[in-house]
Amino acid sequence: MTAIVWLRRALREYDNTALVRATQDHDEVVILYVVDTTYFSETELGSPRVSFWHDAVSSLKSQLEEQGKQLTIRQGDPVTVVPEVARAIDADAVYVNHDYTPYAQQRDEAVAGALDCPFNSFQDIVLHEKDEILTNKETPYQIFTYYHKKWRKREKSRPVEPAEYETVPADPEPLPDLDTLGFENHTYWDGSREAGRERLMAFMDAIENYDEGRDYPAREETATISPHLKFGTLSPREVYWESERMRGRLDDETGIDTWQQQLAWRDFYMQLLWHYPRMTDEPFQEQYSSIEWHWDEQHKEHWKAFCAGQTGYPFVDAGMRQLKETGWMHNRLRMVVTSFAAKDLHIDWRRLHTHFKRHFVDAEVALMIGGIQWAYSNGTDAQPYFRVFNPWTQGERYDPDGTFIREWVPELQAVPDEHIHTPHEMPKTVQQQVGCVIGKDYPAPIVEHSEEREIAIELFENARDDGDD
Ligand SMILES: Cc1cc2nc3c(=O)[nH]c(=O)nc-3n(C[C@H](O)[C@H](O)[C@H](O)COP(=O)(O)OP(=O)(O)OC[C@H]3O[C@@H](n4cnc5c(N)ncnc54)[C@H](O)[C@@H]3O)c2cc1C
Known part of the structure; x- marks a missing residue:
């Protein structure tokens, strides 16, 4: 029996929850990436972001190919393509990671509704899920300080490798080049996972300075990994635990605490948007x-x-x-x-x-x-x-x-x-x-x-x- 792992923004093999869960139950998976070309013409996008994304997808494809595996790239509207692929290979289930934007929520509901098999969605892109950290009245936190107090104490999952698996192709198409999509190659950023790891590890060597240096742009003392977290070339668990590994090695650990607090801000804003999607058009107040x-x-x-x-x-x-x-x-x-x-x-x-x-x-x-x-x-x-x-x-x-x-x-x-x-x-x-x-x-x-x-x-x-x- 074959499962589909439909990747959207966790563009990595390591610690990818949808892939980990799919490979626990299936020996064979289709790793599917759907390029929705209408998205590129209709959405507010710029070359830096599209170019980063292009690097991330193509480097994941090469990385899988080096292991004799395949990334199936297809083009079209995911609401049509994902069910089409699922029927063509008689998929047992589709595995994805939760996404929090109002657009992604609508898309996922539409895809799940068009499938003849289960649609299994997992927490992956945040450290703590949207309903994990709530007030004592079970309502979402609106004040960061209180949210962070609880966030800090909660146990954090560790990164996980997928189980042994094989991939099967499902009529793959080529990844459209940037030119065809109407964007330029932006060389300032390298969107590959290797580049993300390099930035992360270089930052860990300097995390002790973060608390003091993070507000001074000329010092360049922040991690500069935000696009890697956005596209999932790095996992939030991976970056959190790399910073945890620094404990006991530094004279002063304030930098670690302050940096982890930034990861909490990320979770905080993600859960807020999930609970209050009106914030994209209306002020919260x-x-x-x-x-x-x-x-x-x-x-x-x-x-x-x-x-x-x-x-x-x-x-x-x-x-x-x-x-x-x-x-x-x-x-x-x-x-x-x-x-x-x-x-x-x-x-x-x-x-x-x-x-x-x-x-x-x-x-x-x-x-x-x-x-x-x-x-x-x-x-x-x-x-x-x-x-x-x-x-x-x-x-x-x-x-x-x-x-x-x-x-x-x-x-x-x-x-x-x-x-x-x-x-x-x-x-x-x-x-x-x-x-x-x-x-x-x-x-x-x-x-x-x-x-x-x-x-x-x-x-x-x-x-x-x-x-x-
Ligand atoms: C007006 C405004 C718009 C922003 N838009 C974005 C955006 O589109 N994408 C984005 O990733 N970040 C955004 N941020 C948050 C923050 O500026 C960036 O995450 C940070 O500058 C990224 O650099 P870094 O990776 O070196 O961060 P570091 O300081 O090393 O922090 C590590 C990670 O923590 C998270 N983080 C850090 N600061 C914040 C914050 N204030 N709020 C939430 N999460 C944080 C990011 O994921 C970041 O990569 C915005 C902040 C402001 C004030």
């Missing part, structure tokens, strides 16, 4: 859905400048340019630029979400929405609306000597340290001397932070007053 974000001609110009990294706020521009170039942005910058879009530009958060979807190599709906609504002060457990990040002081604090700014905004390269965060305050003579004339080589600030901050607070207070009526 409904009282703020009446805010009319700005979109007149001037704000359209500001938005353009923001996306291009030309706001005249060096730290913000450095983050937006890092994103444009690499498809990735450091977490501190994600918070700073999102806050800037909200509180300095008053741009609708959904517009920013669309932009991030197009550009992020690691675009993960639950985490994007969680992060965006946190900085927009309209999410669960969000930054209070009256605590507005100052984009200048954020830069001064987290990039004190301007190393990160100089890396991504090369026109500020020669600006002296005392002006690196506020180049518009450089005397004209200094501007000439260092070859950075404000308004010509680099823009003056497109908005005045203190004024925009007041406007933002008013937007929130008006929405709160409306809610009280």
